Amino acid sequence: xxxxxxxxxxxxxxxxxxxxxxxxxxxxxxxxxxxxxxxxxxxxxxxxxxxxxxxxxxxxxxxxxxxxxxxxxxxxxxxxxxxxxxxxxxxxxxxxxxxxxxxxxxxxxxxxxxxxxxxxxxxxxxxxxxxxxxxxxxxxxxxxxxxxxxxxxxxxxxxxxxxxxxxxxxxxxxxxxxxxxxxxxxxxxxxxxxxxxxxxxx
Numbered sequence: 001x002x003x004x005x006x007x008x009x010x011x012x013x014x015x016x017x018x019x020x021x022x023x024x025x026x027x028x029x030x031x032x033x034x035x036x037x038x039x040x041x042x043x044x045x046x047x048x049x050x051x052x053x054x055x056x057x058x059x060x061x062x063x064x065x066x067x068x069x070x071x072x073x074x075x076x077x078x079x080x081x082x083x084x085x086x087x088x089x090x091x092x093x094x095x096x097x098x099x100x101x102x103x104x105x106x107x108x109x110x111x112x113x114x115x116x117x118x119x120x121x122x123x124x125x126x127x128x129x130x131x132x133x134x135x136x137x138x139x140x141x142x143x144x145x146x147x148x149x150x151x152x153x154x155x156x157x158x159x160x161x162x163x164x165x166x167x168x169x170x171x172x173x174x175x176x177x178x179x180x181x182x183x184x185x186x187x188x189x190x191x192x193x194x195x196x197x198x199x200x201x202x
Contacts, residue, residue: 010190012163016142017041017049025075025110026050029068029095036067044166047111047141049084054104065100075110082109082191084144089114089192109191113139118187118196122174127200129162129170129187140168144190147172151183161190 020042028036035055040048054065071079071093081090084107090096100106113133121128129147131139143164149157164170188195 009161010144010163012161013043013049013142013144016163016166017043020048023072023074024050025072025079026052026108027070027072029070043109043143044141044168046113046139046168047109047143050108050110052098052100052106052108054100065104067098067100068095069098070095076112078112080111080114082111082115083107084109084191087190087193109141109143111139111141115139115143115189115192115194118145118189118194120185120187120196120198122200125174127170127172127174127185129164130168131164131189138168140166142166143168145170146188146190148186148188149183150186157183 018041020040024038024040025048026038026040028038037053037055038050039053040050043049052067052069054067075093077093079093081093081096082088083090085101085105090108098106115131116134117132117136119128119130119132119138127147129145131143133139141164145162145164146159147162148159151157162170162172184197184199186195186197
């Protein structure tokens, strides 16, 4: 089973997702919401992405809808839910209202831990990015982020949407265009909206 977010920014994330045959961690709490479809995907050891769709959106031209979302019995109360659509932390595993909005779709990431820090470093001409929890351990999951590189003279080399692999690691060779001048890397999580910056010298 394949799924497309219909968002070119998230193409790298889509490539890391795998079908998940286990029960979905999120559930719809309203019995009348038969048109609401939940599809979930594995993104590594520590993350599951859940896509919530309103099937009425395309057939009846519905442009706004909301539904109450709860959790499967096996989900711990400390589980964290991130709203990829709004790039924010939804909160811990408590029922919440999902506003499907104008697209009729919303995407959530379910993690057992909170994303606390973004680790950026340069190692052997490779840019390395990881996301760590409160114990400073790497979160083993495909996590999307925006990477921006700026030169010392504030020249922007480029902005890219990237994804840590399913083991939580991201590596990218330093582009030759960066040269030998000092430059700055900014990484903004697309799950939390938080940004970290580091100044590097190739």
